[in-house]
Structures are given as C-alpha cells and as structure tokens.
Amino acid sequence: MTTADTHKKASLFLLLLALLALPGCTxxxxxxxxxxxxxxxxxxxxxxADCVSCHGGDPSIKNKHASHLAMYGPRNPxxxxxxEKxxxxxxxxxxDRVRSNxxxxxxxxxxxxxxxxxxxxxxxxxRGGNDYDAAGKARRLKPVAELDHISGELYRKFCSQCHVATESGEVYGASHAAGCAACHFPYNDRATxxxxxxxxxxxxxxxxxHAMEKLPGTEVCARCHNRSGRIALSYQGLYDGNNSMVPTRNGQPGPVMTSGGRNLTHIASDIHFAAGMECIDCHTSRDTMGDGYGYENMYLQTEVSCEDCHGGARPPRYQRIAGESDEAIRESRGYAMQMRQxxxxxxxxxxxxxxxxxxxxxxxWVLGKRSxxxxxxRVITGTPEHSVAGHGRMExxxxxxxxxxxxxGCHTTYDRSKPGMDYIAKMATPGRFSEKEDYRMLYPxxxxxxQRGKISTVTPGCQTFVTVIEPDLSVSKDEYVARFKGKKQLRFAPFYSHNTGKKAIGCGECHGNPAFLxxxxxxxxxxxxxxxxxxxxSADKPLDGFLTLQGGKVRAYSAITRENSRPLNGAEVRRALxxxxxxxCHEKAKDPxxxxxxxxxxxxxxxHRRLLSAP
Incomplete structure (x- = not known):
C-alpha cells in the first residue's frame, strides 16, 4: 500500500468519525x-444519540415528506x-409509573x-385505562370524555390544560407538552x-x-402549579392576588407576568427556595412520576414530610444502601454527586x-440534585420549643x-348558549365557563x-357558587351551592402552601386571634x-371561616374535606383560647x-393570686 493510499484511507476514516460525532446522525x-x-x-x-429511536421516520430517504411519514408526532414523540413505542x-x-401517576x-x-x-x-x-390501587387491587378508570355531566365539562374545558395527559400551548407562561416531554423538554413562556x-x-x-432536561427545575414545575393552590408561586415568593393587571412599574403591569394576564408581586419566599433548593430536592421521583399505584388524592401519592429531614417526636430514620442495584444509586447517577453503597x-x-x-x-444532609x-x-427533635405539650398534633x-x-367565593358560570374549547376532544362544543372570585388573602x-388527625392549615376548597345558563338563555341554576355530606355547604381543604419560614407564628398571635381557629x-x-x-x-355564613360562637356554643357551618377531617370542636377552641x-407571663414556647x-x-x-393582685 502506498503512502498516498494510507493518507486517503486515514482521511476517509476521520471523515466517518466526524459524521458519527454529529448529534443523532446514525x-x-x-x-x-x-x-x-x-x-x-x-x-x-x-x-x-439516534433521531429515529425517538422520532421514528426513515432517515435514509432524502425526500422530506417521505422520510417523515412514519414519524411519531412528529413534534412530540x-x-x-x-x-409506548x-x-x-x-x-x-x-x-408504567407515570401511567398511574x-x-x-x-x-x-x-x-x-x-x-x-x-x-x-x-x-x-x-384517558381511561387500568391500574392498581394503593392496596394492589386492579381497577378500571373510565375516560373523562365519558363523564356526561357539568363536572366532566369543567374538567375538559378548564382543568385539563394543566396536566401532562394533554398539551397546552396557548397559555403564556403555562404552556407545556404532553407526556414525558411536559417535564423533560420544557416550553418557554411563549412555547417557541x-x-x-x-x-x-x-x-x-x-x-x-432539543436538549433533554433530565432533572426539571422549579420553573418547569411552575408551568402547572401556578393556579388553584399556587404552590409554585408561593414557594418562589410570588403572589397574584387582588391586583389583576393593575400597573405597578412605569405604568405597566408587572414586575412579573404569568398566565391568564395575572400580575405577580413579590412576597417572602419559602426558606428552602431562599437557600437555593428546588422542588425536586425535596420531592422524590415517586412523588412526581408515581410509584406504580393509582391514588385518589395527591396527598396519598406524596411520600415526603417535614419530619423526614427535621425529625419530630422521633429523629429522622435512615437505612444503609446494601447493594449496587439500590434505587438510590441508580437514580443519583444523573445528580451532581452519586450515592454509594x-x-x-x-x-x-x-x-x-x-x-x-x-x-x-x-x-x-440534602443534596441539590441539579446544583x-x-x-x-436542622433536626428539632427534643428541642424545648418543639416539645410543647399538645403540639404533637400540629403539622x-x-x-x-x-x-x-x-x-x-368562586362564582362559576356555565353558559350553554356559547361554545367552549374541549381540550380532551380537541374541538369546540356547546358550553363555555367563566369564573370570578370575591376576595383573596394570605394571612391570617x-x-x-x-386526614392524619393533625391540626393543619386549610384553604377554601372549594367555595363554588354555580350559575347555569341554558341554550334559550334561561337560568336553571343561580349561584347554587352544591351539597356535601348531605347538605348545602361550602368547603375548606387541608393544604400546605409551600411558603415556609424559619420563624414560627408567635404563640400569642395564634392563641389570641380566633381567625386562626x-x-x-x-x-x-x-x-x-x-x-x-x-x-x-351567603349572608349568614361568612366566607373566610367555618365556625361561629353564639350563646357560648361553637358551631361549624362549613365542611373540611377529606376523610376524618373536621373543624376544631368547642372544647378544642376553648382550650386554645x-x-x-x-x-x-409565660410568652416563650421554651418556658418549662x-x-x-x-x-x-x-x-x-x-x-398566682398574689401576682395577679399586685398593682
């Protein structure tokens, strides 16, 4: 072989290597x-590295149309x-976990x-389908497209945009792909x-x-978790209440805008966010992707709690990694630091x-998965301020x-005389929803x-007043309050706002202000x-509470949702006050x-008689 032949073959080999190095090219x-x-x-x-493994199609055909015919999607495989493919x-x-998530x-x-x-x-x-409940029992879920009721309409035309079964591309600041790409290939504010x-x-x-986001950041979670409980907003120290498009800077809305033309202002952020922690640093993959079982409420799927890291009546529990196949080792391969046996x-x-x-x-120690x-x-087990008698019931x-x-006060109108987009059917059908609220507040x-039998923060969930306008413009329901547990009543739901502070609410503030009760x-x-x-x-039933004290008797007029949940009873209210x-005299929780x-x-x-009688 001549020197020229050797150089020629070497050049061809280097060219082949260069082609192989191109992203997704072979x-x-x-x-x-x-x-x-x-x-x-x-x-x-x-x-x-291979385009076709994910996108399908035929990469050997030069004609664009022909090569794309067998693609999955083609935008979102x-x-x-x-x-499945x-x-x-x-x-x-x-x-399998995500499908039951x-x-x-x-x-x-x-x-x-x-x-x-x-x-x-x-x-x-x-979308319907089969899965297994928390006890491992097989169950059949009907597709929501078959829920022929106003509740099904509300989900299909309102709520379905915010979840990974369907794509949402029309909402500024809250658009996302469907399926796995919702988290791993996040959209920007304009989905471009x-x-x-x-x-x-x-x-x-x-x-x-086009690069995969293996570990989604907080901004990805915020694409969906910015409505209802607004936990992603609260966590970051953002608030959208009672201001709408009111100008706050140079005569313009802002300083931060989000979906629905909402104007965000700043409040104190969660202590974990301020320290540099992201949502996935607390929440496990089983929280976000499911664990293979089907649950009927998010609090049943969620597996993390404050006590896991900070302790409570007992210190945090741990278990050693016993083998190389342990899930903690496998999951942490993509982290900045991998766990070890x-x-x-x-x-x-x-x-x-x-x-x-x-x-x-x-x-x-908590490792920032991305950072x-x-x-x-800090472990608080046994500290005086966390050993107050009776506070073992507190979240x-x-x-x-x-x-x-x-x-x-969520006033929702369903107008059957107007068309509305059904995001499950992907077409407009008769019936359009609109809503407005009475009032928003943060504190107290x-x-x-x-549901755990512990004293928890609660939030309205839901205080819905329903109005239904029929096709002939007659009103069949006018500010109707639905029945719950056999009677018409508004509801509150146990809720963690994800806006935690290092400093606790003062004892005197909580025990001295009936609003907290x-x-x-x-x-x-x-x-x-x-x-x-x-x-x-609701003239005789104030919106922001669920208890009254009349004639020395405590009476509840709104319900707390979830099994075993309830308002404080009369004895508990009196004990707290x-x-x-x-x-x-004893203002500190550390007091013996x-x-x-x-x-x-x-x-x-x-x-005490001597102290109380002193001038």
Missing part, C-alpha cells in the same frame, strides 16, 4: 439525512399516543370536581423553540431546546429511601407557614384537623364571635410550664 451504520436539514439542532443527551421502549419501568390520570382532581358539582359516582381519568436549528427557531409549539439514606414518610438525603457525621450543593438540615407548617393563599389563615375576620361581642366577611349569596391566660399539660386551676393558688 442508525444501523448509515448516515442519517436528518442532519442535512437540522445541522445545528441540540443533541438530546449522551444516551439519546413522548406524547401518550406514542410513548418511544420512551417506553427503553424506560418501561418509568412509563395523578399528574397524568388526574383521577383525584376529577373526583373532587364531581363532589363539588354533584357529579355522578365512579372513578374517571384523563430557541435553539440552534434555524428551520424551527422561533416557531411553536416546541420545547425551548453503605451510605445511610434518610427514609421518607412511606419508609422508602431518598436518593439525595443522607446521614453523615451526625447530621442530615450539587449540600444543605444541612410543622401550621406554625411555620408564612402565608397560605386563600381564594374566597385558618386551622383544622386534616376558623372564625375568619370577626368581631367579639360579649361571649359571641361573629364573622364579618359576608357575601350576598385559654392558653392566653398563661401567655401574659409548656412541657406538660397546662393546669388552669393553678391561677387560683397562693402564688
């Missing part, structure tokens, strides 16, 4: 035509219509809408591509980049290992929530017993407490008298 040893039209498109990831062909374990099925949301709007029974989901592929740049509906991993409330929280050198930062978690966030978003917030804004007159936030549709007698149940008769002993 399949079965053949050079793909994809890169000829998309030469600067971003590589999805190191493990997703990760959509539920295609994910695309994402699921490699990630079947994850796909509440963010896909929305079974809990549909169920609660049915309850709010007096809908028929039965379990529905975004901003990457290097000139043929798609500036067009929609596309992800902002032998590490002591903190356990969730469901007794499963976190993949980024561990015990080392006598402390609990690589290590956050030291951590009942004292440590800075704010709780409360939307009072009411407390009640939640469920009386709302009020006046105290003699032995009675009367609410003052009155709606014309009686603490004020002690707080006059709070280590055991208070004895109010002590005020009659010789010491």
């Amino acid at each position: 399949r079965a040893g053949k050079v793909s035509q994809c890169v000829l039209c998309h030469p600067k498109i971003e590589k999805v990831s190191k493990s997703h 990760a959509a539920p219509e295609h994910w 695309t994402c699921g062909s490699c990630h079947l374990y994850q796909l 509440l963010m896909y099925t929305t079974t809990g949301m549909i169920k609660n809408i049915q309850l709010t709007w007096e809908g028929p029974g039965g379990l529905y989901s975004s 591509y901003q990457g290097g592929d000139a043929s798609a740049r500036g067009k929609g509906l596309y992800a902002a980049s 032998g590490m002591k991993m903190i356990l969730t409330a469901k007794g499963r290992k976190y993949s980024n929280v561990f015990y080392r050198d006598g402390a609990v 690589g930062k290590l956050f030291k978690s 951590c966030y009942s004292c440590h929530s800075r704010t709780v978003v409360q939307c009072y 917030f009411p407390l009640a017993l939640n 469920g009386f709302g804004q009020h006046v105290v007159s003699g032995g009675e407490i009367e609410g003052t936030l009155i709606c014309e549709q 009686s603490v004020n007698l002690c707080l006059v 008298i709070y280590r055991k149940e208070l004895n109010y008769r002590a005020l009659n002993d010789a010491l």
Whole structure:
C-alpha cells in the first residue's frame, strides 16, 4: 500500500468519525439525512444519540415528506399516543409509573370536581385505562370524555390544560407538552423553540431546546402549579392576588407576568427556595412520576414530610444502601454527586429511601440534585420549643407557614348558549365557563384537623357558587351551592402552601386571634364571635371561616374535606383560647410550664393570686 493510499484511507476514516460525532446522525451504520436539514439542532443527551429511536421516520430517504411519514408526532414523540413505542421502549419501568401517576390520570382532581358539582359516582381519568390501587387491587378508570355531566365539562374545558395527559400551548407562561416531554423538554413562556436549528427557531409549539432536561427545575414545575393552590408561586415568593393587571412599574403591569394576564408581586419566599433548593430536592421521583399505584388524592401519592429531614417526636430514620442495584444509586447517577453503597439514606414518610438525603457525621444532609450543593438540615427533635405539650398534633407548617393563599367565593358560570374549547376532544362544543372570585388573602389563615388527625392549615376548597345558563338563555341554576355530606355547604381543604419560614407564628398571635381557629375576620361581642366577611349569596355564613360562637356554643357551618377531617370542636377552641391566660407571663414556647399539660386551676393558688393582685 502506498503512502498516498494510507493518507486517503486515514482521511476517509476521520471523515466517518466526524459524521458519527454529529448529534443523532446514525442508525444501523448509515448516515442519517436528518442532519442535512437540522445541522445545528441540540443533541438530546449522551444516551439519546439516534433521531429515529425517538422520532421514528426513515432517515435514509432524502425526500422530506417521505422520510417523515412514519414519524411519531412528529413534534412530540413522548406524547401518550406514542410513548409506548418511544420512551417506553427503553424506560418501561418509568412509563408504567407515570401511567398511574395523578399528574397524568388526574383521577383525584376529577373526583373532587364531581363532589363539588354533584357529579355522578365512579372513578374517571384523563384517558381511561387500568391500574392498581394503593392496596394492589386492579381497577378500571373510565375516560373523562365519558363523564356526561357539568363536572366532566369543567374538567375538559378548564382543568385539563394543566396536566401532562394533554398539551397546552396557548397559555403564556403555562404552556407545556404532553407526556414525558411536559417535564423533560420544557416550553418557554411563549412555547417557541430557541435553539440552534434555524428551520424551527422561533416557531411553536416546541420545547425551548432539543436538549433533554433530565432533572426539571422549579420553573418547569411552575408551568402547572401556578393556579388553584399556587404552590409554585408561593414557594418562589410570588403572589397574584387582588391586583389583576393593575400597573405597578412605569405604568405597566408587572414586575412579573404569568398566565391568564395575572400580575405577580413579590412576597417572602419559602426558606428552602431562599437557600437555593428546588422542588425536586425535596420531592422524590415517586412523588412526581408515581410509584406504580393509582391514588385518589395527591396527598396519598406524596411520600415526603417535614419530619423526614427535621425529625419530630422521633429523629429522622435512615437505612444503609446494601447493594449496587439500590434505587438510590441508580437514580443519583444523573445528580451532581452519586450515592454509594453503605451510605445511610434518610427514609421518607412511606419508609422508602431518598436518593439525595443522607446521614453523615451526625447530621442530615440534602443534596441539590441539579446544583450539587449540600444543605444541612436542622433536626428539632427534643428541642424545648418543639416539645410543647399538645403540639404533637400540629403539622410543622401550621406554625411555620408564612402565608397560605386563600381564594374566597368562586362564582362559576356555565353558559350553554356559547361554545367552549374541549381540550380532551380537541374541538369546540356547546358550553363555555367563566369564573370570578370575591376576595383573596394570605394571612391570617385558618386551622383544622386534616386526614392524619393533625391540626393543619386549610384553604377554601372549594367555595363554588354555580350559575347555569341554558341554550334559550334561561337560568336553571343561580349561584347554587352544591351539597356535601348531605347538605348545602361550602368547603375548606387541608393544604400546605409551600411558603415556609424559619420563624414560627408567635404563640400569642395564634392563641389570641380566633381567625386562626376558623372564625375568619370577626368581631367579639360579649361571649359571641361573629364573622364579618359576608357575601350576598351567603349572608349568614361568612366566607373566610367555618365556625361561629353564639350563646357560648361553637358551631361549624362549613365542611373540611377529606376523610376524618373536621373543624376544631368547642372544647378544642376553648382550650386554645385559654392558653392566653398563661401567655401574659409565660410568652416563650421554651418556658418549662409548656412541657406538660397546662393546669388552669393553678391561677387560683397562693402564688398566682398574689401576682395577679399586685398593682
């Protein structure tokens, strides 16, 4: 072989290597035509180098139309219509979990809408199908397209836009793809591509980049979690209440805008966000993608709690990684730091290992999955201020929530004379929804017993007044309040606002303000407490509370949703208010008298009589 032949072969070899290095350019040893039209498109990831494995099509055909005929999508091969052939062909374990995940099925949301709007029974989901309940029992979910009731209409025309079973591309700041791409290929505010592929740049509906977001950031979560409880807004210290498009800067809306023409202003952010933690640093993949079982409410799917990292009556629990196949090792391969065999991993409330929280050198450490930062978690077990007798019934966030978003009076109109977009059927059908609220506030917030039997923050859920206009413009329902537990009543729901502060609410503030106990804004007159936030549709039942005190008796007039949940009863209210007698002198939670149940008769002993009678 001559020197020229050697150089020629070497040049050809280097050229082949260069072609192989192009993103997504090969399949079965053949050079793909994809890169000829998309030469600067971003590589999805190191493990997703082949266009056709995800997108389908025939990369050997030069004709654009012919090569695209067999594509999945073609914009989004990760959509539920295609994910078994695309994402699921490699990630079947994850796909099986996502298919039963509440963010896909929305079974809990549909169920609660049915309850709010007096809908028929039965379990529905975004697309229907089979899964297993928390006890492992097989169940059949009917598709919500078959829910022939106003509750089904509300979901299809309102709520379905915010969940991963369907794409949402028309909402500024809240658009997202369907299926796996909703989280892993996030949209920007206008759902337009901003990457290097000139043929798609500036067009929609596309992800902002063709590169996969393996670990979604907080801004991805905020695409959906900015309505209803608004937890993504509260977590970041943003608030959309009572201002609409009121100008706040240079005569323009702002400083931050989000979906629905809402004008966001700043409040104190959650302490975890301020420290640099993202949503996924607390929430496990089983929270976000499901664990393979179908649940009927999000609080049943969620497996994390404050006590996991901070302790409570007992310190945080941990378990060592025993083998190389442990899920904590596998999941953490994509983190800034991978877990190792032998590490002591903190356990969730469901007794499963976190993949980024561990015990080392006598402390609990939380790894920022994306940032690589290590956050030291303070363990509060046994500290005086967390050992107050009776406070074992309190959720951590009942004292440590800075704010709780409360939307009072949701007036919803369903007008059958006008068309509305059905996002499940993907077509306009008769019936359009509109809504308005009476009032929004952040603080103070009411407390009640939640499904765990603990005292928790609650928020309206829901205070719906329904008006239905028929095709002939007659009104069949006028500000109607649906029945719940056999009677017409408004509802509150246990709720964690994700706006936590290091400093707890003061003892005197909580025990001295009946609003925290469920009386709302009020006046105290003699032995009675009367609410003052009155709606014309509920003149005798104030919107921002659920208790009244009349004639010395505590009465509840609104319900707390979820099993075993309820307002505080009369004895509990009196006990909470009686603490004020002690707080006059013993104002700190660290005071030793709070280590055991208070004895109010002590005020009659010789010491207290002398102190109380002193000038």
